[in-house]
Amino acid sequence: MADYRAMWKDLGMNLEAHDMLLDFLGKYYADTFLTQNERPEGMDYFNFVMSEVHGLRIKELMDQKAVGRKVIGAYCVFVPEELVLAVDATLVGLCAGADYALDQVEQYLPRNTCALIKSAFGFKLGGVCPYLEATDLVVGENTCDGKKKAFESLGGLIDNLYVMDLPQVKSEQGRALLKAEYIRFKEQIEELTGVTITAEKLKESIAVVNAKRGALHRLAKLRGADPAPISGLDALLANQIAFFDDPVRFTASVNTICDELEKRVADKVGVFPQGTPRILISGCPMAVPNWKLPAIIESCGGVIVGEESCIGERGCRNLVSTAAESVDELIDGIVDRYFKVDCAVFTPNRERVEHIEEMFQGSNADGVIHYGLQFCQPYLMEAMDVEKKLEDSDIPVLRVETDYGQEDVGQLKTRVEAFVEQLRP
Amino acid sequence: MRFAGIDIGSRSIELVVIEDGEPVEVRETPTGHDPMVGARELLDGVSFERIMATGYGRDLFEIEFDAADTVTEIKAYARGAVALHPATNVILDIGGQDTKVIALTDKGRVKKFEMNDRCAAGTGKFLEMMGRALGYELQEFGEQALRGSNEIVINSMCAVFAESEVTSLIAKGIDRRDIALGLHLSVVKRALSMINRIAASGALLFAGGVAHNRCVRHLLGEHLQVPVHVPDQPQHVGAYGAALLAGE
Numbered sequence: 321m322a323d324y325r326a327m328w329k330d331l332g333m334n335l336e337a338h339d340m341l342l343d344f345l346g347k348y349y350a351d352t353f354l355t356q357n358e359r360p361e362g363m364d365y366f367n368f369v370m371s372e373v374h375g376l377r378i379k380e381l382m383d384q385k386a387v388g389r390k391v392i393g394a395y396c397v398f399v400p401e402e403l404v405l406a407v408d409a410t411l412v413g414l415c416a417g418a419d420y421a422l423d424q425v426e427q428y429l430p431r432n433t434c435a436l437i438k439s440a441f442g443f444k445l446g447g448v449c450p451y452l453e454a455t456d457l458v459v460g461e462n463t464c465d466g467k468k469k470a471f472e473s474l475g476g477l478i479d480n481l482y483v484m485d486l487p488q489v490k491s492e493q494g495r496a497l498l499k500a501e502y503i504r505f506k507e508q509i510e511e512l513t514g515v516t517i518t519a520e521k522l523k524e525s526i527a528v529v530n531a532k533r534g535a536l537h538r539l540a541k542l543r544g545a546d547p548a549p550i551s552g553l554d555a556l557l558a559n560q561i562a563f564f565d566d567p568v569r570f571t572a573s574v575n576t577i578c579d580e581l582e583k584r585v586a587d588k589v590g591v592f593p594q595g596t597p598r599i600l601i602s603g604c605p606m607a608v609p610n611w612k613l614p615a616i617i618e619s620c621g622g623v624i625v626g627e628e629s630c631i632g633e634r635g636c637r638n639l640v641s642t643a644a645e646s647v648d649e650l651i652d653g654i655v656d657r658y659f660k661v662d663c664a665v666f667t668p669n670r671e672r673v674e675h676i677e678e679m680f681q682g683s684n685a686d687g688v689i690h691y692g693l694q695f696c697q698p699y700l701m702e703a704m705d706v707e708k709k710l711e712d713s714d715i716p717v718l719r720v721e722t723d724y725g726q727e728d729v730g731q732l733k734t735r736v737e738a739f740v741e742q743l744r745p
Numbered sequence: 746m747r748f749a750g751i752d753i754g755s756r757s758i759e760l761v762v763i764e765d766g767e768p769v770e771v772r773e774t775p776t777g778h779d780p781m782v783g784a785r786e787l788l789d790g791v792s793f794e795r796i797m798a799t800g801y802g803r804d805l806f807e808i809e810f811d812a813a814d815t816v817t818e819i820k821a822y823a824r825g826a827v828a829l830h831p832a833t834n835v836i837l838d839i840g841g842q843d844t845k846v847i848a849l850t851d852k853g854r855v856k857k858f859e860m861n862d863r864c865a866a867g868t869g870k871f872l873e874m875m876g877r878a879l880g881y882e883l884q885e886f887g888e889q890a891l892r893g894s895n896e897i898v899i900n901s902m903c904a905v906f907a908e909s910e911v912t913s914l915i916a917k918g919i920d921r922r923d924i925a926l927g928l929h930l931s932v933v934k935r936a937l938s939m940i941n942r943i944a945a946s947g948a949l950l951f952a953g954g955v956a957h958n959r960c961v962r963h964l965l966g967e968h969l970q971v972p973v974h975v976p977d978q979p980q981h982v983g984a985y986g987a988a989l990l991a992g993e
């Protein structure tokens with residue numbers, strides 16, 4: 321690996337802490353991913369991206385920054401990449417999936433804050449996230465109460481935070497708010513970059529993002545085959561990498577692996593034997609390197625065939641229409657697409673259960689594991705109703721509440737294993 | 746043919762060897778610091794065709810004794826309970842350090858289950874600590890609680906907080922037997938809430954070491970209004986189920 325230390329130092333990162341983190345990540349990645357059997361060859365690309373996740377990709381971003389391209393970071397799938405690309409900027413996801421510098425974090429956030437939020441703070445306070453340090457603008461958003469209030473505190477730690485307001489109800493007024501906020505965001509990034517969005521530019525960037533979502537969809541569909549041609553861990557990894565890789569290159573790589581998987585499906589080649597109990601995960605997003613539950617599931621005799629999550633289907637369902645001429649009409653199309661995201665911060669949020677059932681059928685799943693992060697009120701509360709409705713449709717459900725810690729791994733393993741046993745014929 | 750089941754729990758290890766479905770050898774030992782030492786002791790001089798391990802130590806066991814298969818406690822208890830008492834709809838197991846509830850289908854398969862989370866609240870360990878705080882021997886704790894007449898409400902589920910609550914109740918001069926009754930009731934309430942959470946109903950089989958406690962049994966029957974069946978050796982249901990599964 322090339323030496324990126326000078327670059328990390330320039331970014332103001334804590335080199336010593338960062339070395340330790342990379343060391344841990346490398347080992348964790350190798351243990352979790354490289355030990356899997358029958359991995360598709362196309363995963364080599366994603367292995368490479370992961371091995372260079374704080375290296376080459378950051379260098380790429382820094383090189384582009386040097387010639388004026390801006391980097392915008394986000395913590396939610398409601399921030400439209402279409403607009404960001406249309407001002408010739410790059411969007412990166414900043415959500416983090418590991419506990420870091422918890423003692424410092426607890427000076428800013430109460431203990432009963434979800435691990436996702438704590439982790440975002442930990443990576444800032446610990447000085448170990450090059451993406452965050454490379455951003456020209458960080459977009460926070462008013463979704464759950466935890467994030468809303470956390471962004472107030474985060475504002476004191478970073479000087480480039482912009483907060484987007486989001487609706488909580490799918491009403492006419494809610495849609496109007498989303499549109500107004502997208503227009504305000506467009507103006508903000510136009511000012512940041514000095515680029516004015518034209519219809520032509522916007523159409524182009526919509527096409528790029530549609531192609532990316534289309535490729536992820538193609539991947540999702542192939543997982544409906546039995547035997548599953550790709551592990552849930554690997555498919556999750558691809559979905560995670562979608563948040564920081566170059567979109568065009570990423571799309572091509574996903575399509576390449578899909579070509580390979582199509583052959584596997586035709587030849588009935590899989591990563592686990594045919595008949596392996598098939599699990600659909602539903603719930604909170606899993607950001608890198610949060611592989612805890614998927615790794616448990618796939619080491620307990622199950623295979624994950626879909627993620628009903630923002631890092632997964634919820635984040636890439638539906639495309640934006642390009643059948644419009646003006647910027648305003650195109651933005652309407654963007655608003656239409658994003659307004660359909662069925663995040664638990666919305667009330668009511670009935671579509672979500674329907675989507676879970678749809679995915680359950682489409683992926684030929686045998687059971688659903690609902691994954692809720694401890695202290696995540698929206699998803700944990702919604703989980704009760706989701707469980708009930710799914711069980712009313714005779715879909716077996718296991719409701720799991722956990723965090724990024726390792727203390728409950730033994731117990732989780734028993735519960736997941738028992739659930740997998742329950743699904744076997 | 747002989748088959749064995751071994752249940753390696755956090756507090757004790759049980760071994761059951763069956764022949765033609767009937768137990769021919771039953772052994773148990775405390776888990777101690779190294780569960781594999783205890784397991785080895787139990788297996789000394791026992792012969793069988795195949796062995797199935799269950800309990801939290803099952804994976805360790807599989808590494809140590811590579812001829813072994815493993816199964817979760819959930820499935821092992823379900824299998825054991827159905828064999829012991831075919832009419833079972835729900836299994837409640839209160840062991841040393843965990844509590845679980847398993848709802849069965851008509852065919853005796855696992856329909857849904859619930860396990861207590863990361864602490865000792867509502868488990869045998871909780872009762873043990875509270876008995877000690879009140880100065881009772883383990884065996885006599887339940888008997889004395891049955892003689893309590895006033896149900897004292899214990900608010901804390903956490904063993905540490907409950908202990909100080911007990912101390913202050915003693916200081917107030919409250920009858921020890923009433924406090925004991927209140928403590929038993931809190932364990933039962935916790936079990937009931939787990940049963941409710943998975944909407945389990947019907948005939949209940951009560952397993953695990955705590956099933957020996959007559960007060961818990963009595964209170965359960967009273968609150969559930971369903972027959973509560975306690976097998977002769979409630980702590981061996983898991984090992985017995987594992988032995989049956991080893992033979993299938």
Ligand code: SF4
Nearest residue numbers: 395396397463630663
């Ligand atoms: S779960 Fe909700 S808040 Fe989180 S990224 Fe998804 S849409 Fe945004």
Ligand code: SF4
Nearest residue numbers: 434436464466604696
């Ligand atoms: S996981 Fe839940 S609590 Fe945490 S940021 Fe997302 S919606 Fe909010």
